[in-house]
Amino acid sequence: MGIEGTLLMANITLFYIFFSALMTSVLLTPSLSHLAIHVGGIDTPDERKVHCNEIPRLGGIAVFCAFLFSVLFFTDIDRQIKAFLVGAVVIFLTGLADDITGLRPRNKLIGEILAATMAIVSGGISLSTLGNPLGIGEILLGPFAIPFTIFAVVGVMNAINLIDGLDGLAGGTSAVACLAFGMLAWKTGNYSLSLLLVALLGAIIGFLRYNTYPASIFMGDAGSLFLGYCMGFFPVMLLNASRGAVSPVAPLMILGVPILDTLVVMYGRKLHGKSISSPDKTHIHHRLLKLGLGHRFSVLFIYGLSYLLATCALLLHGVRDSIQLSVLVVFCIVLYAALRGLAKLESTHLFLSLKKDKSLRNTEACRTIVSYSHALLVVVKYLLLLILSLVIFVKPDYPQNIAWGAGLLVLCMSLVWMSDSGWGNSLLKSVIYCSGLISIFIIENYGRQSTLAGLDLLWISHGLFALLLVTVGINIVLRNLAGELITSPFEYLVLFVVVAVPLLPSDFTARYHLMSVAAKSVIMFVAYMLILMRQARHNRKILVATFISLLILVMRQAIGL
Structure with missing residues (x-):
C-alpha cells in the first residue's frame, strides 16, 4: 500500500x-x-x-x-x-x-x-x-x-x-x-x-x-x-x-x-x-x-x-x-x-x-414572512434530494472503507427509523448529516471524471450548491425577520468544527479537496438544520433518498458496478 x-x-x-x-x-x-x-x-x-x-x-x-x-x-x-x-x-x-x-x-x-x-x-x-x-x-x-x-x-x-x-x-x-x-x-x-x-x-x-x-x-x-x-x-x-x-x-x-x-x-x-x-x-x-x-x-x-x-x-x-x-x-x-x-x-x-423590538412576531407581516419561508423550505428539500442523488452516478472507485462506513450508516438508520424515542430522532439526524458529508466527499474526490447527461458531475454539484446557498440565505433572512432564526449554540459549535478545515496543513486539504468539501458541508448542514428542526422521521423524502443513496454506495462497491 x-x-x-x-x-x-x-x-x-x-x-x-x-x-x-x-x-x-x-x-x-x-x-x-x-x-x-x-x-x-x-x-x-x-x-x-x-x-x-x-x-x-x-x-x-x-x-x-x-x-x-x-x-x-x-x-x-x-x-x-x-x-x-x-x-x-x-x-x-x-x-x-x-x-x-x-x-x-x-x-x-x-x-x-x-x-x-x-x-x-x-x-x-x-x-x-x-x-x-x-x-x-x-x-x-x-x-x-x-x-x-x-x-x-x-x-x-x-x-x-x-x-x-x-x-x-x-x-x-x-x-x-x-x-x-x-x-x-x-x-x-x-x-x-x-x-x-x-x-x-x-x-x-x-x-x-x-x-x-x-x-x-x-x-x-x-x-x-x-x-x-x-x-x-x-x-x-x-x-x-x-x-x-x-x-x-x-x-x-x-x-x-x-x-x-x-x-x-x-x-x-x-x-x-x-x-x-x-x-x-x-x-x-x-x-x-x-x-x-x-x-x-x-x-x-x-x-x-x-x-x-x-x-x-x-x-x-x-x-x-x-x-x-x-x-x-x-x-x-x-x-x-x-x-x-x-x-x-x-x-x-x-x-x-438596546433590546430588539419583538412586536413583529405577532403581526400579519410576520405570518406572511413565515409562509414564504415554508415555501422556500420545500425548494431546499428538493435541492437536497438532487444533491444526494448525484452520488449514485459516481463510478465505484472509492475505497472499500468508505463503503463500509456507508453500510454502518444504513444499519443505524434501519434500526432507529421506526423508533419513537428521542434518541432515535437524534440518531437519524446524525446519520443524515454523516451521509451528506460522505456524499460530498465522494463527489469531490472520485466524481471528477463522471458525467451526467453529457455534463460534468462536479459542475452540476457546484451549480446545485450555489442554488442551495442562495435559497438557504434568503430563508435565514426571512426567519430572522420573523424571530425564528436558529440560535442553538450547539449548531454554531458544529459549524466552528467545519470551518476550521482551512487551518489544516495545505498539502492535506489539497489532497482531498477539503476546502471545497468543507464549504459545501457548511451549506448542506445549515440546509439540514432548517428542514430537520423538529422530527427527522417526518421528512420521509429525505430519509428515503438518504437510505437509497447509501445502499447504492454499498452495493456498487460490493459487486463492482
Whole structure:
C-alpha cells in the first residue's frame, strides 16, 4: 500500500473513532437520566446556580464510556496511553462519587492529585521545558518537572470544572480545544494523540446534543473533571512528542478562556478575603448573564472567544514563543478590561434600551414572512434530494472503507427509523448529516471524471450548491425577520468544527479537496438544520433518498458496478 493509501486508511480510522464515540454518547445519555433519579445523581438549584429545576447530572458517564470504548476498540494501547487511561478511570470515579454522594473539596483534590500522579509516574508524561516565552533562553524544569506537571494538570482540571456553569459551556470549550490540539498533533505527526482527541471530540459532541440549553442532563463532576484531566494531559503529550515544534504557549492560548477565568475569580476572592474554593457568581458566564446577554448568547460568546484564541494558536504555529506570549497577554488584558467596562455600564440600563423590538412576531407581516419561508423550505428539500442523488452516478472507485462506513450508516438508520424515542430522532439526524458529508466527499474526490447527461458531475454539484446557498440565505433572512432564526449554540459549535478545515496543513486539504468539501458541508448542514428542526422521521423524502443513496454506495462497491 502506497503513502496515499496509508493516509486514506488513517483518515478513515479517525472517522470511525469519531463516529463510534459520537453514537455511543448519543445512545447512552438518555438512559443516564433515568439512572440519575434512582441513585440520587440530581443537581438541585441553589442561589449560585442558574437553572431553576432539578436536572440529572450523570451525563459524564456517557462521555467517559464513549471515549473509552472507541479508544479501546480502535487504537493500539502503548505504555503512555495505558497510564493515561488508568489516571482517567481514577478521576472519573472521583467525580462520580462527588456527583452521587458529594465529596469534601479536600477529598476531591486528593483524587485529582492521585489521578495526575499515577499517569505521570507510570507513563512518563511530564513536561521538561517551558520553552523560551521571555526571550532570554529556554526554561528547563529539571527536578521540578513532575511536581510542575502535577500542579498544571490539576489546575486545568479545576479550570474546566469551574467553567461548567452554563448548559454546554464546559463541553463546548473542550470541543474547541480538542479541535485545535488535534490539528497541532496532525501537523507534528502525532497520530496516536490524534486518535485520542478525535475520540473525545466525538464523545463531547454526542453529549452536547442533550446538554445544550435548555439542557436535559448535566455532565456533573464526573464529566467536567474527566474533560479537565484530558485538557491537562493532552498538551503535555503534544509538547513531548513535538520535540520543540509546538510552543508551550500554544496550550495556554487554546485553554486561555477557562484558565483566565479561574485566575481572575481566584484573585477576586482573595482580594475580598474569601477562600479561593468558596463558590460565588463572579465567573465570566455569570458576568455575561448579568449584562442581560441571555443564556444562549453568553455560551455562544464564550465559544467564540475560545475559537478565536484557538485560531490564533494555530496561525502562530512556528512563531517565536515570546511573540505568542505577547499576543496572549494582550488578549487577556483587552478581555478583562472589556468585561470590567461592561460591568460598569450595567447600572446605566444601557442593555435594556438596546433590546430588539419583538412586536413583529405577532403581526400579519410576520405570518406572511413565515409562509414564504415554508415555501422556500420545500425548494431546499428538493435541492437536497438532487444533491444526494448525484452520488449514485459516481463510478465505484472509492475505497472499500468508505463503503463500509456507508453500510454502518444504513444499519443505524434501519434500526432507529421506526423508533419513537428521542434518541432515535437524534440518531437519524446524525446519520443524515454523516451521509451528506460522505456524499460530498465522494463527489469531490472520485466524481471528477463522471458525467451526467453529457455534463460534468462536479459542475452540476457546484451549480446545485450555489442554488442551495442562495435559497438557504434568503430563508435565514426571512426567519430572522420573523424571530425564528436558529440560535442553538450547539449548531454554531458544529459549524466552528467545519470551518476550521482551512487551518489544516495545505498539502492535506489539497489532497482531498477539503476546502471545497468543507464549504459545501457548511451549506448542506445549515440546509439540514432548517428542514430537520423538529422530527427527522417526518421528512420521509429525505430519509428515503438518504437510505437509497447509501445502499447504492454499498452495493456498487460490493459487486463492482
